[in-house]
Amino acid sequence: MLLLVVFLLFGLCTVAFFVTYTFAALQTNQSDFNFVAAGDFGCGINANRTISNMLTKKPELMIGLGDLSYQKTPDCWFNIVSPLDTDGRLKIAIGDNEMYPAKFDEYMKHFKMDSPFYSFNYKDVHFLSMATAKNKIIPYNETSKQYKFVNDDLKRAHANNSINWIIVYSFRAFYSSNTTHPGLDELQDLYHPLFDKYGVDLVLQAHNHNYQRTYPLNYNETKTFTPIITDKETEKYTHDPKGPIFITVGTGGEDLYNITGQAPYVITQFQRHGFLNIDIVENGKNLNGIFYENRGNTGKDQFKIIK
Numbered sequence: 001m002l003l004l005v006v007f008l009l010f011g012l013c014t015v016a017f018f019v020t021y022t023f024a025a026l027q028t029n030q031s032d033f034n035f036v037a038a039g040d041f042g043c044g045i046n047a048n049r050t051i052s053n054m055l056t057k058k059p060e061l062m063i064g065l066g067d068l069s070y071q072k073t074p075d076c077w078f079n080i081v082s083p084l085d086t087d088g089r090l091k092i093a094i095g096d097n098e099m100y101p102a103k104f105d106e107y108m109k110h111f112k113m114d115s116p117f118y119s120f121n122y123k124d125v126h127f128l129s130m131a132t133a134k135n136k137i138i139p140y141n142e143t144s145k146q147y148k149f150v151n152d153d154l155k156r157a158h159a160n161n162s163i164n165w166i167i168v169y170s171f172r173a174f175y176s177s178n179t180t181h182p183g184l185d186e187l188q189d190l191y192h193p194l195f196d197k198y199g200v201d202l203v204l205q206a207h208n209h210n211y212q213r214t215y216p217l218n219y220n221e222t223k224t225f226t227p228i229i230t231d232k233e234t235e236k237y238t239h240d241p242k243g244p245i246f247i248t249v250g251t252g253g254e255d256l257y258n259i260t261g262q263a264p265y266v267i268t269q270f271q272r273h274g275f276l277n278i279d280i281v282e283n284g285k286n287l288n289g290i291f292y293e294n295r296g297n298t299g300k301d302q303f304k305i306i307k
Contacts, residue, residue: 031123031284034058038252038275039065039095039171039206043076046273047253049294051080057277057292059084061122065206065249066095066133066171074098074106091120094131094138095171095206117146119153124284126157130170132187142190150191154198164284164307168195168244169204175217175227175246177269178261179208185224192219192227195244201287201305204276206250209257211276211291212269213248213301216241227265234267237305245303249276249291268301282306 036059041047054062062084069077084090092098094116098107107113116131116138130150131138140146157166174192176183195203196218216237217227231241250257256271274293281288291301 032279032281033060033123034277034279035061035063035122036275036277037063037065037169037204038249039093040067040209040250040254041077041080041252042070042254043080044253046294047077048080050252050273050275051084053292053294054275054277055083059277060089062090063127063169063204064090064092064252065169065204066093067097067206067250067254068092068095068107068252069103070097070254072100072103074103074110078110091127091129091169093129093169093171093206094133096133096135099133099135099137115149117149119157121157121163123280124162124164125280126160126163126166128153128157128166128168130168130191132170132172132184134172140187140190147190151194154194154200158198165202165280165287166198166200167202167204168200171205172207173205173246173248174203175214175263175265176208176248177212177259177263177266179210179259180257181207188219188224188227192217195219196242200244201240202278203244203246205246205248206252208248209250209254210259210269210271211247211249211251211274211301212259213267213303214246214263214265215267216243216245217265218243229265235303237303240307241305245305247276247289251275251291251293270300272300274300 036054119128157163173183174187215229216231218230220228230243251274272293277290279288285307287305289303290299293300
């Protein structure tokens with residue numbers, strides 16, 4: 001019955017899948033700005049701490065990477081993020097816990113979303129949100145409307161000379177060390193080649209309740225389990241690295257997952273609640289990332305890309 005209701009829901013909004021949804025941007029005259037990101041929040045003490053700490057950075061955008069509320073409705077999560085839910089600055093990716101029909105409808109209405117996958121430009125950064133819930137009620141295979149949307153959208157962004165950065169965010173992990181949820185080979189096989197082709201810089205993901213950051217990676221056609229590391233630097237990239245960096249930030253507040261091994265393409269990994277802060281600086285030419293943990297460590301992980 002649940003699946004039937006959701007299929008009917010998507011049947012009603014099929015035409016919207018091809019529409020790039022544009023959020024209202026805060027108007028300033030500079031290219032520099034910052035945004036924050038995390039997923040797997042819930043509504044407990046740690047989620048409240050994460051949001052409170054995000055507020056100290058005064059972000060122009062906040063990205064929720066899916067699995068936002070674990071309750072029957074999203075009301076509790078809407079409550080705790082309300083200080084950041086202004087002027088269109090709050091964006092979300094659709095995760096597993098957003099796919100229950102009543103909750104899905106509330107999220108779509110609340111954020112005025114025409115489609116569960118969408119993109120927008122903010123200053124000189126292009127953001128693309130993908131919907132990758134495990135039930136695949138929102139298809140993402142090669143014949144899906146989402147795949148066509150992603151391909152066409154990234155192609156346009158890559159050709160746009162006013163765009164310096166392309167950032168994709170999605171719920172499920174493309175690549176991951178050994179933890180509760182493995183990376184999905186189907187997602188890797190379908191979308192990583194597009195990310196390489198169109199110059200995606202970062203892929204933000206959640207689902208695993210921990211933090212992981214990879215090297216810049218190219219898709220490996222012969223050994224899909226082993227992506228190709230294109231730059232062995234670990235913190236500072238003084239040129240535009242070839243291939244996106246994949247960052248897991250499932251650290252918003254829910255109980256953390258153990259990590260039982262470290263993949264060779266992962267630079268750093270740990271179990272902490274907190275969030276990723278990204279600063280776009282130097283007139284939009286540099287990207288600085290720092291993970292802030294809730295317990296007070298001001299820079300548990302940090303990296304920089306200079307274009």
